[in-house]
Amino acid sequence: MLNGSTFIRRELMIRIVRAFDDGTLETELDQIPIKLRPKNSVASRCCVYHDRAILKYRLMALLGVSVEDETDESKSLSAYYAEKAWGGGVAGHADAPHTPLSVCGPACSGCPDAKVVSTPNCRGCFARPCVYNCPKKAISVVGGQSVIDQSLCIKCGKCITACPYHAIVKTTVPCEDACPVGAIRKNEHGVAEIDFAKCIFCGKCFAACPFAAVMERSQLVDVLAAMKRGEKLVAMVAPAAARQFPGKIEQLLAACAKAGFGDVMEVALGAEMTTAHETEEFIERMEKDPKTFMTTSCCPAWVNLVGKHLPALVDHVSLTPSPMVYAREIVKAKDPDAKTVFIGPCVAKRSEAKRKDVDYVLSFEELGAILAGRKIDVIACEPWPVERPANPTARNYAKSCGVTEAVLTEATAKIPGFKLDAKQINGIDRKTCAMVKLYAAGKMPVNFLEVMACPGGCQNGPCSLA
Amino acid sequence: MEKIKVEICCGTACYLLGAANLMSIEDEIPAEFRDKVEIEARTCLELCEKENLGGAPYVRFNGEEIMAQATSEKVLARIEELVGGAA
Numbered sequence: 001m002l003n004g005s006t007f008i009r010r011e012l013m014i015r016i017v018r019a020f021d022d023g024t025l026e027t028e029l030d031q032i033p034i035k036l037r038p039k040n041s042v043a044s045r046c047c048v049y050h051d052r053a054i055l056k057y058r059l060m061a062l063l064g065v066s067v068e069d070e071t072d073e074s075k076s077l078s079a080y081y082a083e084k085a086w087g088g089g090v091a092g093h094a095d096a097p098h099t100p101l102s103v104c105g106p107a108c109s110g111c112p113d114a115k116v117v118s119t120p121n122c123r124g125c126f127a128r129p130c131v132y133n134c135p136k137k138a139i140s141v142v143g144g145q146s147v148i149d150q151s152l153c154i155k156c157g158k159c160i161t162a163c164p165y166h167a168i169v170k171t172t173v174p175c176e177d178a179c180p181v182g183a184i185r186k187n188e189h190g191v192a193e194i195d196f197a198k199c200i201f202c203g204k205c206f207a208a209c210p211f212a213a214v215m216e217r218s219q220l221v222d223v224l225a226a227m228k229r230g231e232k233l234v235a236m237v238a239p240a241a242a243r244q245f246p247g248k249i250e251q252l253l254a255a256c257a258k259a260g261f262g263d264v265m266e267v268a269l270g271a272e273m274t275t276a277h278e279t280e281e282f283i284e285r286m287e288k289d290p291k292t293f294m295t296t297s298c299c300p301a302w303v304n305l306v307g308k309h310l311p312a313l314v315d316h317v318s319l320t321p322s323p324m325v326y327a328r329e330i331v332k333a334k335d336p337d338a339k340t341v342f343i344g345p346c347v348a349k350r351s352e353a354k355r356k357d358v359d360y361v362l363s364f365e366e367l368g369a370i371l372a373g374r375k376i377d378v379i380a381c382e383p384w385p386v387e388r389p390a391n392p393t394a395r396n397y398a399k400s401c402g403v404t405e406a407v408l409t410e411a412t413a414k415i416p417g418f419k420l421d422a423k424q425i426n427g428i429d430r431k432t433c434a435m436v437k438l439y440a441a442g443k444m445p446v447n448f449l450e451v452m453a454c455p456g457g458c459q460n461g462p463c464s465l466a
Numbered sequence: 467m468e469k470i471k472v473e474i475c476c477g478t479a480c481y482l483l484g485a486a487n488l489m490s491i492e493d494e495i496p497a498e499f500r501d502k503v504e505i506e507a508r509t510c511l512e513l514c515e516k517e518n519l520g521g522a523p524y525v526r527f528n529g530e531e532i533m534a535q536a537t538s539e540k541v542l543a544r545i546e547e548l549v550g551g552a553a
Contacts, residue, residue: 002484010482011519036520246476246489365482372479377509379476465482 004044005212010365011036012058013220017373020224029059029077050106057104061215064222067102068193081221099196100217100350101206103184107213110190111173116155118146121167129162178208180433181309200304202428202453203347203462216347216463220366223341226359231339232262233360235367236327238344239268239390240398240458244364244465245371249395250383255376256367257384262338263331268390270327271397271406274298278320278403279410283418286447293447296403298322300352301453305428305436312440316449323397324349325356343367345461348453363463398458400426404450422448427455469504470548472541473526477510484536485523491538495545502549 015032019025033055037048044051057067059077063084118130124144131139131146138152139159146167148159160168175184175192183198184205192213194205206214226233235256237249245252253264282294297303297318306313328340339359342349350361362370371378393409396402404422411418423446425432439449454460474480474488492505513524513532521534525541527548533540 002487007483011522014479014482014514014519245478246481368478368482372477372482372514375477375510375512377477380509466486 005209006365008055008058008212010369012055012062013218013366013369014372016059016062016220017224017369020221020228021373025221026078026081029063029081030056032059032077054104054107057107058212058215061102061104062218062220064217064219065102066099066217067104067215084221098351098354099194099199100201100347101194101199101203102215102217103192103194104213104215105189105191107211108191108209109211109213110186110192111175112171113186114155114170114172114177115150116148116153116157116160116168116170118148118168120145121165122146122163123165123167125165129164130159130168133158133162174208174210175205175214178204178429180204180428180430181305184214198308200301200308200428200453201348201351202301202305204429204453206347207462216350216363218366219350219360219362220369223360223362223366224370226339227260232335232337233260233341234263234265234331234335234338235261236265236267236270236324236331236340236342236358238342238346238349238398238458239266239271239323239395239402240345240461240464241343241364242395242398242459244345244459245368245378247378247381248383250386250389251378251381253384253386254381255371255378256343258376258381259367259370259374261341263335264384265327265330266386266390266395267323267327267342267344268394268397269330270325271298271323271394272391273326273329274320274323274397275394275403275406275410278318279407279414281318281320282407282420282448283411283415292316293444293449294318295449296451298397298403299451299453299458300346300348301428302425302451304348304351305433305453309433310436310440312442313436321356322352323394324352324358328356328358345454345458345464347462364465365463368465400424400452400455400457401450402457404448407448420448421446422450425449425451426457428453469502470545471528472503472505472545473508473511473529474505474536474541475511475513475522475524475526476507477512477514479510479514479519480523483514483519483522488523488525488536488538488541491541494538494542499545499549503545 019028033052037051060067063080065080122145124141136152136154138149139146181198183195184192187193241252242249256264285292285294295316306317324342331338331340341360342353342358343362345364353361393406401424408420476485514522523536525533525536
């Protein structure tokens with residue numbers, strides 16, 4: 001979704017690609033914040049100097065640097081750039097961030113803690129449904145205005161629904177609200193901080209923060225540098241790519257090839273293998289114990305959630321590798337020296353890539369920046385001559401229910417009349433998290449549980465364009 | 467009367483920076499103006515380089531007038547003005 005946060009991120013990415021291609025990135029990096037916010041220009045925050053400071057941190061994150069790890073404030077962006085020794089043949093994944101997210105303290109607004117408050121819309125009415133509906137007797141009317149005693153309020157929201165004037169509202173801390181696992185909290189300085197021991201890298205805080213204080217640690221420049229070194233990079237494009245860019249998926253593949261990737265492929269081809277193996281695994285598990293259940297393994301945020309928060313479910317997660325991992329195998333079988341680049345809409349894939357030896361991950365935004373910087377329009381590209389298109393069920397992996405349908409189709413073809421008792425968790429939030437905890441405690445109602453961290457599936461991932 | 471020509475830049479830079487939201491503009495034009503306007507989705511007009519990247523997405527009217535940071539509201543309002551002026 002386009003807003004001020006996505007706009008500035010994409011603008012900076014495109015500037016980086018252009019400067020890199022001009023060979024001027026190292027010298028230009030430190031100029032970008034000043035160029036974008038010259039003195040006397042209109043500031044987005046208190047002043048252009050604050051804006052510039054944050055732009056510097058944004059560029060740091062785009063260089064892959066963790067903003068939290070900054071020790072020397074005087075260090076220039078060009079120094080960070082030089083330090084990474086790009087061009088020196090540093091292996092991509094050795095340099096890949098363990099923690100793909102980073103919070104920029106100076107950008108964080110330190111939103112006030114969530115509370116239920118009465119606004120001047122209150123007319124101090126006669127019926128006073130807020131007062132009558134409050135289970136804690138926290139509301140009184142003083143001087144014709146409702147007042148909520150914060151020491152008594154439990155934020156149940158009954159007054160909010162009761163008020164006919166919409167005079168009572170709940171304020172929120174968007175990042176804390178969005179985090180399904182309570183991993184982001186304000187620290188002693190009142191600034192948001194991610195507890196990486198809890199974080200599942202779903203990217204919900206990244207998408208939710210209205211101040212764009214949560215940043216992704218990018219591998220954009222790593223990829224550009226590897227291309228420049230002449231390494232063969234293979235673009236593995238996720239099924240969620242459909243409808244992200246104008247044009248067909250084959251045209252997007254062609255655009256990737258034109259942009260400098262040595263080869264291109266649809267990750268959906270890997271999804272076909274995931275379907276085949278996952279179906280087999282499911283049938284096997286059911287034969288062993290008809291009362292057991294299995295849950296999907298393709299969503300990395302879900303796998304992280306189970307690993308970090310739901311130990312009781314660990315044995316139920318399918319052992320079948322994700323489409324990305326199979327796609328990597330296909331690439332490596334063809335050319336063991338090729339470097340793999342997963343291109344998708346996902347933050348958590350960055351953590352999975354690190355574990356599974358995928359060299360680089362780019363978001364659709366970052367790919368878009370490369371295409372924009374190199375003046376490649378997807379709709380102007382001739383479709384890439386794929387050996388064969390991936391089958392439709394595999395291309396549907398990016399949608400909620402997609403995996404379920406793929407496994408069901410495959411299983412029914414093998415065993416006519418096969419029964420799959422499936423349920424889908426369409427988006428991980430606190431509510432579904434609590435539900436899954438109940439499942440983990442032995443109350444699983446089905447034998448096949450598909451979980452997608454993003455509502456609607458990967459196509460609505462935190463780094464999607466559409 | 468010549469039709470008003472509206473070129474929407476659908477180059478990747480403009481697309482990323484907001485032109486994606488302009489794709490449905492043809493359906494938003496009031497019925498009485500429809501035959502007076504010609505909307506064209508164009509590949510990169512290179513305004514993001516000649517002008518300023520931050521000005522994307524760009525729309526060009528009648529081959530010369532450039533609108534930066536175009537939104538469907540702004541484009542529709544300008545179409546209305548141009549149609550009014552031409553009538």
